[in-house]
Amino acid sequence: MTNTVLFRNANLLDPQRPELLENHHILVEGGVVREVSDKPIHSPSARTIDVKGKTVMPGLIDLHVHVIAVELNLSRQVHMPNVLITLRSVPMLRGMLRRGFTTVRDAGGAGFAFKQAVESGLAQGPRLFVSGRALSQTGGHGDMRARSDYLISNDGACATCVRVGALARVADGVDAVRRAVREELQMGADQIKIMASGGVASPTDPVGAFGYSEDEIRAIVEEARGRGTYVMAHAYTAEAIARAVRCGVRTIEHGNLVDAPTAELMAQLCAYVVPTLVTYDALANEGESFGLPKESVAKVASVREAGLRSLEIYKAAGVKMGYGSDLLGESQRLQSDEFRLRADVLSPAEAIASATTVAAEVLGMSERLGRLVPGALADILVVDGNPLRDVGCLLGQGERIPLVMKEGVVQFDELGTVH
Numbered sequence: 001m002t003n004t005v006l007f008r009n010a011n012l013l014d015p016q017r018p019e020l021l022e023n024h025h026i027l028v029e030g031g032v033v034r035e036v037s038d039k040p041i042h043s044p045s046a047r048t049i050d051v052k053g054k055t056v057m058p059g060l061i062d063l064h065v066h067v068i069a070v071e072l073n074l075s076r077q078v079h080m081p082n083v084l085i086t087l088r089s090v091p092m093l094r095g096m097l098r099r100g101f102t103t104v105r106d107a108g109g110a111g112f113a114f115k116q117a118v119e120s121g122l123a124q125g126p127r128l129f130v131s132g133r134a135l136s137q138t139g140g141h142g143d144m145r146a147r148s149d150y151l152i153s154n155d156g157a158c159a160t161c162v163r164v165g166a167l168a169r170v171a172d173g174v175d176a177v178r179r180a181v182r183e184e185l186q187m188g189a190d191q192i193k194i195m196a197s198g199g200v201a202s203p204t205d206p207v208g209a210f211g212y213s214e215d216e217i218r219a220i221v222e223e224a225r226g227r228g229t230y231v232m233a234h235a236y237t238a239e240a241i242a243r244a245v246r247c248g249v250r251t252i253e254h255g256n257l258v259d260a261p262t263a264e265l266m267a268q269l270c271a272y273v274v275p276t277l278v279t280y281d282a283l284a285n286e287g288e289s290f291g292l293p294k295e296s297v298a299k300v301a302s303v304r305e306a307g308l309r310s311l312e313i314y315k316a317a318g319v320k321m322g323y324g325s326d327l328l329g330e331s332q333r334l335q336s337d338e339f340r341l342r343a344d345v346l347s348p349a350e351a352i353a354s355a356t357t358v359a360a361e362v363l364g365m366s367e368r369l370g371r372l373v374p375g376a377l378a379d380i381l382v383v384d385g386n387p388l389r390d391v392g393c394l395l396g397q398g399e400r401i402p403l404v405m406k407e408g409v410v411q412f413d414e415l416g417t418v419h
Helices: 082-098 112-119 174-186 214-226 238-246 260-268 277-286 294-304 306-317 329-334 337-342 348-354 357-362
Strands: 004-012 021-029 032-037 047-050 055-058 060-065 101-106 127-129 134-136 168-170 192-195 231-237 251-257 272-274 380-383 403-406 409-413
Touching: 004 380, 060 357, 082 101, 082 112, 082 329, 082 403, 082 409, 101 403, 112 127, 134 174, 174 192, 174 214, 192 214, 214 231, 214 238, 231 238, 238 251, 238 260, 251 294, 251 306, 260 306, 272 357, 277 294, 277 306, 277 329, 277 337, 294 306, 306 337, 337 348, 348 357
Parallel strands: 004 047, 004 055, 060 101, 101 127, 134 168, 134 192, 192 231, 231 251, 251 272
Antiparallel strands: 004 021, 021 032, 055 380, 380 403, 403 409
């Protein structure tokens, strides 16, 4: 297949513009966008795709996925065979790409080998930014031992948390967390994920519980900064969020129970939030049927209803919101429904920005992702409909996204308009 593709007669969606730009032409060459113009572009060697009447937009970015979360019951999957977990993750990666997510940030579990598999073409999926194993304190959100288990290794790492199916590792104390960060970065992590409060899917920690001490968080942040990267933190309550951002955490994951003063603090410190509303819908509606423990199902209600209200608080304070889904197991098919839920509070343009320009900022890729401008990576979607009017055309499994291109290579093509 030729490396040069010309999209003609597109209605171009630029997340920085309030309306579609009609009758635009986009030339892709060598994996990047070479030219964008409202005048005809001449390229005799290009594969030409006429997209008249359709929307062309940048590929979507999901900042909170779990590639290896093949089960809703995370405690159960920790004990599954490594090869089985890995093989079950492959169709999930493909599904994300088919839904138009050309880039995802794994929030705990996937390591460098998953990036290698996608980049080499062994697995079809989105571009990956991986966190390796998330860091959790003993008894925290990443400690998946049942209360009856008491098996701990000499360095404080939970012995059951070294398998492929484990999203996290346990480390306690400043020296131990420094070493854990260094190990995850040495193994290829792009950023570091920590547990700064209790959570829903874990068995023994209340949602309102604190995670790491402030000294531990500062040590983790310092180690990440020393390698030119940042820390993302799972946190629900206002107090846990405030502690994390004061210690230098860059992105807050979930953040459902925020209050106005905390949101204002986040804005002052230029911290981002990545809400994940759709996962609570999924956990509440089908979690128990897919094996989520009853104690976890009971915890969902405490954060679910606060989710939409949190969007209003963040918006009023001027906190930038990235797109996240955080779905587990069979519920990963609902990834795009996050757009539907956000549309109750945010405009379609704001929801789309969260999955394009804002997400690109979080990744430090503003010049390369999130917009279709010269020099950007050619991550391109062709969409039936206008997402700026109705995000419904982005929902489902890509039924209204007939073409997906990642870095100049067409991954899915149902247009049949090649000349």
